[in-house]
Amino acid sequence: MEERGNPVYRVSEFAEKAGVTVRTLHHYDRLGLLKPSGRTEGGYRLYGEGDFARLQQIVTLKFIGLPLRQIKDLLDRGDLDLAATLRLQRRLLLEKRLQVEAAIQAIEEAERSLKSSRKPDLAALKKIIEVMERQNAMEWTKKYYSEEAQTRIAERARAWTPELQARVEQDWKTLIGEVEAAIAGKIDPASAQARALAQRWSELVRGFTGGDAGIQQGLNKLYADQGNWPSSFTKPFSDEAWQYIKQAMAAHKISCA
Amino acid sequence: MEERGNPVYRVSEFAEKAGVTVRTLHHYDRLGLLKPSGRTEGGYRLYGEGDFARLQQIVTLKFIGLPLRQIKDLLDRGDLDLAATLRLQRRLLLEKRLQVEAAIQAIEEAERSLKSSRKPDLAALKKIIEVMERQNAMEWTKKYYSEEAQTRIAERARAWTPELQARVEQDWKTLIGEVEAAIAGKIDPASAQARALAQRWSELVRGFTGGDAGIQQGLNKLYADQGNWPSSFTKPFSDEAWQYIKQAMAAHKISCA
DNA sequence: CCTTGTGCCTGACGTTACGTCATGCCCCAC
């Protein structure tokens, strides 16, 4: 059959050994991605150990999401930098993960909405739309952040829980309420009371930036460009509150935002 | 043009308003997913507000990953339970997230390997293969766990960090080493020393199960069926160590594993 | 009323990674 301990397999054997289907091997053969190292005179495909190694690599690269064309290029003309390919692919996968996570969140929110309010469907779909719009807004804000800042934001987002989100939202609502009250009460932005508000504000912002200077910078750019915001994206506080806090921060030399 | 504040749009207007392409609208039309509510005598498609609402829903459901066919079914025959669909889709997305995360991990490990050991490509791909095989093993073990146990495992996996993984691995290695030593030294499984080992063992197992009875049960089933394990999947300890620990646990009435 | 110049319409093929037949030869054990 074979010599020197170099076994030869027919398609179905080879397919099982490698954990793929026969059709897949046919496909790869036609694409020129993996040609069997031999054929019988009758035309049967014959695969050897070398083919197995190559198939391993193919499956591996497929696992990380590379298209077959690119795999072929990588394996045939080994020049195309693997490191660069990996970097790019990692970015794409991080993207995809965000998308999937957004979809999961949307579903979970919709399910909560379905459970509580018994008006079916309509409300649930609206919840999903809300999450989508948040996502779109996020997507849109990305252009204000540098590449690394985006990466770090994504990292920080991984550690976010719904509870944390809820608490932060509550904190903001409370603080904004107090700021509005201070404005209504004509509290001097230079006063100690305003200073306390500004400091809490600064804390909440730091909760988002995580103290990262790059994220901070992107955030500043984002808020400096409010004129170009899409209508679906609004900040949770009024312009007056924003002005007031800026004054208070200036008066007390509190940094950021 | 139109009556009673119900504007009518032509394809390109409508497409832009909704954030999709004209071709997409053609496509949905042919599928019967979204038929324009009107046509000009010349055959031009005319869309109204009702169409916009429906398109919103379509986009929404597409966002969470539903295929167009299913969207059509959901919207046309509203009977097909939305709640059930959401549950199923959530499961699928959780699956996909795991896959994506596994791929990301594989790439990151490969990149580390590329950076440290300068023999390019070969070693990096091997790293990816390792991660893949871990993933495959995980996939394979799933059949021993109940649906909810799988869900809870996935939840717990979310909180896993590479550092934690490294520490746990180290702990296991240390413990197994000590167990082997105890066996070599003929320490009685009923002794206090063996009791300490069994207790640490139990702790590490609990680190995986998180004290969850369902996960525990699946784990038991998994280990009871060692005869059918695929060759690529091996436990990190010897059969002797396993027997020894079982004896020690029995002798000291330590539960689990 | 006629003529441009866009906009729109309807096919129809391309894409990705194979799955699923259908037809017909190959191989080997009996």
Next chain:
DNA sequence: GTGGGGCATGACGTAACGTCAGGCACAAGG
């Protein structure tokens, strides 16, 4: 030598559109 399974080679199907290509529709200017 022969029967029954293995194998090869098309060829079509899938999901969700992208991208032409050929040919009316519609609105404004002459």
